Each structure stands twice: as C-alpha cells, then as structure tokens.
C-alpha cells in the first residue's frame with residue numbers, strides 16, 4: 171500500500187475513534203433529530219419566551235377553564251388535540267383557535283406509537299388533521315406523540331407528512347396527569363424555567379383540576395419574571411440564529 175494512503179487511512183481511523191461527535195451523529199437520539207430540525211425539545215433563545223402546551227383535550231370541563239385563564243392574562247398556548255375528541259367537542263376546539271391559541275396533532279386514538287406502523291400513524295395524523303380542519307377551517311402544523319414516545323420511523327413519518335415533532339423541555343414536565351399536588355406542579359415549572367422552554371401540561375385527563383389551580387399561580391409568576399407566553403410557532407420564530415444557520 172502506498173505510504174501516503176496508509177497514513178491517511180490511519181488518520182481516518184484515529185478521527186472516527188477519538189472524535190465523539192462522529193459517533194453521536196450516528197445515534198438517532200434527541201440531538202440527532204434536533205440538528206435535522208425534525209423535532210424540538212426546547213428552543214435556543216435569549217428572549218424571555220416560553221410555550222405552554224396542553225395535551226389530551228379537548229375536554230368539556232377543563233379546556234374552557236384553561237382558555238379563560240389564558241385570556242385573563244392575555245396569554246396564548248398550544249393545544250395538542252386527540253382527533254377522536256375533536257369530533258366530539260368541535261365548539262371547544264373552535265373557541266380555542268378563535269382566542270389565538272395554536273392547535274396541534276396528538277394522533278386520533280392516543281394509542282402508543284410503538285404499537286403503530288408507519289401507515290397507521292399516517293392515517294391517524296390525517297384523520298386528526300381532517301377533524302381539526304372541519305372544526306376550525308385551520309390546519310395544524312405540529313405533532314406531539316402520545317406519552318412523548320419517539321423513534322426513527324415515527325419521526326420520519328411525521329416529517330414526511332410535514333409535521334415537526336414537538337416534545338418538551340426535560341425539566342419542564344409538570345407531571346400534572348399524576349396529580350402530584352398543586353404545589354408540586356407549580357414548583358416543578360417555576361424552579362427550572364428558562365427562555366425557550368416548552369412546558370408540558372394536560373387539560374384532558376381526570377386530574378386536570380390540579381392543573382387549573384396550578385396555572386392560577388404559574389401564569390402571574392411567569393409574568394412577574396418577565397416571561398411572555400407564546401405559541402409553538404412564535405417560540406420557534408424566537409430562536410436565536412446559530413453560526414451554522416447564518417453562514
């Protein structure tokens with residue numbers, strides 16, 4: 171073998187062995203999908219903006235209470251809707267959109283994605299999109315998987331259908347669906363909050379009563395700290411441009 175070629179090969183082996191970024195790029199984890207822009211857990215920004223997100227609605231008891239609270243504080247949020255429920259409560263969905271909130275796709279059945287193939291997921295996305303379109307005349311842009319489960323096939327299926335996947339900040343899971351107590355929900359959210367966070371709540375579970383009580387404390391507290399509460403679209407627009415993007 172030519173000496174130069176051998177030296178190059180040796181260098182290549184050293185590069186792949188000692189540069190962990192190469193290895194990380196191969197791993198289909200959060201950071202891999204974030205780099206591609208196929209999924210978001212939080213948004214890099216220096217602006218004091220956060221996005222509140224509400225899963226599993228619409229719910230006839232809790233969604234109107236969340237909407238009222240958001241309106242009282244002139245805030246907007248994003249609601250990841252279960253398509254099956256959209257058909258049951260189209261008026262609540264219409265009201266949610268009319269108040270300037272954003273609507274997102276949370277599948278039609280809320281089945282775990284591990285038990286769905288690509289075709290089934292595509293069908294659920296389409297069914298939910300149709301239900302939302304019928305209720306509001308608007309199309310939704312983002313997808314949140316039930317229970318935050320994601321893998322490469324599901325992220326790619328969502329991407330192929332035009333949906334970025336929206337997860338939530340790792341330290342901003344309020345765990346409100348477990349009814350941990352109002353105080354705990356408030357503390358979890360406020361203790362770790364920082365610019366660009368995506369905060370997870372539920373307005374469509376049996377335990378959402380605690381969510382409402384917690385929001386009564388969280389909304390004024392976030393405003394007091396100078397935060398603006400925005401939709402996912404607005405949060406993504408607030409992202410700082412990285413060096414790579416501006417080149």
Ligand SMILES: [Zn+2]
Nearest residue numbers: 225226316317
């Ligand atoms: Zn859910």
